[in-house]
Amino acid sequence: MAVALKRNREAELTLEEVVAKYPDVPRLVALKIDAQRRGVHYTEQALSVVDDSVQMRSPYIFGSRDGEIKPLPESLILRDGTSILTDPTPIEQDPYLVDLVDGRLALVDNGEPVEFVELWPKPLYYDKQTSSGIPMSHIVSARPQRLNIFQSSFCHFWADKKECRFCDIVNHTKQQKDEIGVPSRLKPRDVSETIREALKEPGRFTGMCLTAGSVLKGEQIFDREVDYYIEALQAVGENFSTKKFPSQLIASAFSEKQLARLYEETGLTSYTSDLEVLGERLFNWICPGKAQTVGYREWQQRLIRAVDIFGRGNVGTGLVGGVELARPSGFTSEEDALASTLAEAEYLAENGVTTVFIVWVPRPGSYFRDQQNPSLEYFVRLARGLHRLRVKYDLGVDFDDYRRCGNHPDTDLSRLL
Amino acid sequence: MSAQLTNEIIDLLKDKETTKVLATLDADGFPHAVVKQSLQPGEDGNILYLELLESSRTNKNLVRSIWFDRKVAIALKGKDGRSWQIKGKPVKTHITGPLFQKHYTAVRKRLGDVDLAAVWVIEPEEVIEETFAARRAEEERKHPLFTHLDRLARQ
Ligand code: SF4
Numbered sequence: 001m002a003v004a005l006k007r008n009r010e011a012e013l014t015l016e017e018v019v020a021k022y023p024d025v026p027r028l029v030a031l032k033i034d035a036q037r038r039g040v041h042y043t044e045q046a047l048s049v050v051d052d053s054v055q056m057r058s059p060y061i062f063g064s065r066d067g068e069i070k071p072l073p074e075s076l077i078l079r080d081g082t083s084i085l086t087d088p089t090p091i092e093q094d095p096y097l098v099d100l101v102d103g104r105l106a107l108v109d110n111g112e113p114v115e116f117v118e119l120w121p122k123p124l125y126y127d128k129q130t131s132s133g134i135p136m137s138h139i140v141s142a143r144p145q146r147l148n149i150f151q152s153s154f155c156h157f158w159a160d161k162k163e164c165r166f167c168d169i170v171n172h173t174k175q176q177k178d179e180i181g182v183p184s185r186l187k188p189r190d191v192s193e194t195i196r197e198a199l200k201e202p203g204r205f206t207g208m209c210l211t212a213g214s215v216l217k218g219e220q221i222f223d224r225e226v227d228y229y230i231e232a233l234q235a236v237g238e239n240f241s242t243k244k245f246p247s248q249l250i251a252s253a254f255s256e257k258q259l260a261r262l263y264e265e266t267g268l269t270s271y272t273s274d275l276e277v278l279g280e281r282l283f284n285w286i287c288p289g290k291a292q293t294v295g296y297r298e299w300q301q302r303l304i305r306a307v308d309i310f311g312r313g314n315v316g317t318g319l320v321g322g323v324e325l326a327r328p329s330g331f332t333s334e335e336d337a338l339a340s341t342l343a344e345a346e347y348l349a350e351n352g353v354t355t356v357f358i359v360w361v362p363r364p365g366s367y368f369r370d371q372q373n374p375s376l377e378y379f380v381r382l383a384r385g386l387h388r389l390r391v392k393y394d395l396g397v398d399f400d401d402y403r404r405c406g407n408h409p410d411t412d413l414s415r416l417l
Numbered sequence: 418m419s420a421q422l423t424n425e426i427i428d429l430l431k432d433k434e435t436t437k438v439l440a441t442l443d444a445d446g447f448p449h450a451v452v453k454q455s456l457q458p459g460e461d462g463n464i465l466y467l468e469l470l471e472s473s474r475t476n477k478n479l480v481r482s483i484w485f486d487r488k489v490a491i492a493l494k495g496k497d498g499r500s501w502q503i504k505g506k507p508v509k510t511h512i513t514g515p516l517f518q519k520h521y522t523a524v525r526k527r528l529g530d531v532d533l534a535a536v537w538v539i540e541p542e543e544v545i546e547e548t549f550a551a552r553r554a555e556e557e558r559k560h561p562l563f564t565h566l567d568r569l570a571r572q
Contacts, residue, residue: 025486026484027484028483028484053515079483079508079510080480080483080509080510081485081511081513118514120513121514121515144513145512174443201518202518202522202525203517203518203522205520373524403471403512415477415480416444416477416480
């Protein structure tokens with residue numbers, strides 16, 4: 001199902017050129033972006049040193065660039081603690097190689113070692129099963145310091161063919177269910193048991209993230225989605241001695257009443273609702289389901305109102321960085337895309353909402369499958385632009401930082417906030 | 418470029434009674450020097466520093482150091498009065514994995530309900546003896562003119 005996409009990188013600045021041009025951006029973070037942008041390919045030699053201590057790819061809400069589910073290492077971590085969330089990529093697409101250099105794993109480009117890397121350590125609960133007999137790794141997946149609970153992997157926007165254009169959730173869910181038996185909706189009891197087991201490992205995790213597709217049903221739109229999350233968060237909460245525990249919910253744009261329920265009835269400490277792309281015109285094109293059910297302006301206002309409930313620095317929105325340049329209706333210049341995105345993000349920051357991005361990877365199961373993501377320079381400028389807004393507005397992002405998430409180059413920079 | 422730590426320095430780093438100071442640089446280049454008793458020898462010739470607070474200035478300065486290649490300095494003073502300075506650079510931080518978890522458990526056993534943010538690995542690049550008697554002998558040998566005349570006057 002992989003789509004062969006050969007990049008034309010000749011016109012783009014290389015990693016070292018970008019680092020020289022933007023000396024305030026660390027080389028390690030620029031490298032992370034580039035590895036996420038281009039993907040990685042594990043050589044046979046690299047795979048020969050993978051042992052049972054390594055976390056192998058576990059179920060994920062979205063698919064990967066090679067469109068396959070194969071037993072390969074989950075991902076990489078750099079020597080400064082920066083996680084690289086990237087997935088195996090067909091060699092024809094010009095990924096970085098993960099290879100053995102002097103007996104150590106390294107990212108290699110054009111035959112030259114670029115940086116040594118390590119693989120993610122496997123948490124102990126990955127070898128256990130719930131009392132219902134499901135591998136715990138199918139219930140809660142791990143990052144170096146975070147737990148991911150993908151409560152359900154169905155999104156109602158897909159039913160009407162109104163899914164976000166970069167998203168492959170439903171196609172990927174079907175594949176995961178068919179090939180490895182991952183449940184498409186989690187049972188609270190399985191979640192509770194898995195979290196209990198994960199917490200037995202001292203020093204292993206600092207936070208958790210719950211997310212799922214949008215559920216439109218209920219008396220008010222999203223009521224059912226809120227019910228599901230409350231059920232799951234209460235199951236998680238059984239394992240903590242405190243009412244609140246470090247946690248992030250990435251969900252639809254809820255009303256104040258729905259947010260108040262989430263805040264009061266669960267241990268949730270932060271709330272994220274992804275606009276995915278900033279600017280009404282592009283939002284309407286790229287996220288037709290969200291646009292039709294809530295609308296761009298109302299989605300923004302719901303985020304801003306969430307600050308009154310969760311507090312400044314605890315509310316965010318996520319972007320799929322780069323889709324603003326998708327063809328045929330996106331920006332045609334990186335300069336214009338950046339200016340527009342940062343202006344919209346500034347409005348949110350002024351109102352206490354922080355904006356983060358992930359690097360857009362055109363996935364085989366998505367509508368944008370045959371497109372190409374922007375240059376490394378673009379992503380580096382986007383990362384420093386979003387970070388600078390946090391500096392300007394003194395806006396923290398502890399709940400979604402390098403450690404509690406690890407998937408946002410802009411919040412990697414915010415380690416210095 | 419790495420310098421080798423002598424057994425004497427390794428012993429000083431291990432000794433709880435040694436005073437240990439870690440100096441880092443902030444964003445504006447100002448030094449930030451703090452007593453850090455968690456400095457200890459690593460197993461590979463490097464020095465480990467256990468950071469308990471994610472948001473501490475030292476931690477941010479160390480992140481800046483590993484990102485932008487800035488040096489740090491460590492001062493050690495043993496109970497016998499001998500002292501050393503080690504200049505070096507952070508080359509790695511463990512925020513997860515077996516070494517991190519080992520120290521996380523150990524530090525909580527030792528200090529009670531504290532957290533551990535990172536285990537920093539500092540590679541020594543230069544080791545300088547700062548014991549006064551040793552430094553004085555060195556100065557007298559290299560710079561015999563650096564003295565006040567009254568010290569040399571006939572009594
Ligand atoms: S809301 Fe959009 S991005 Fe999220 S799961 Fe649904 S289609 Fe995918």
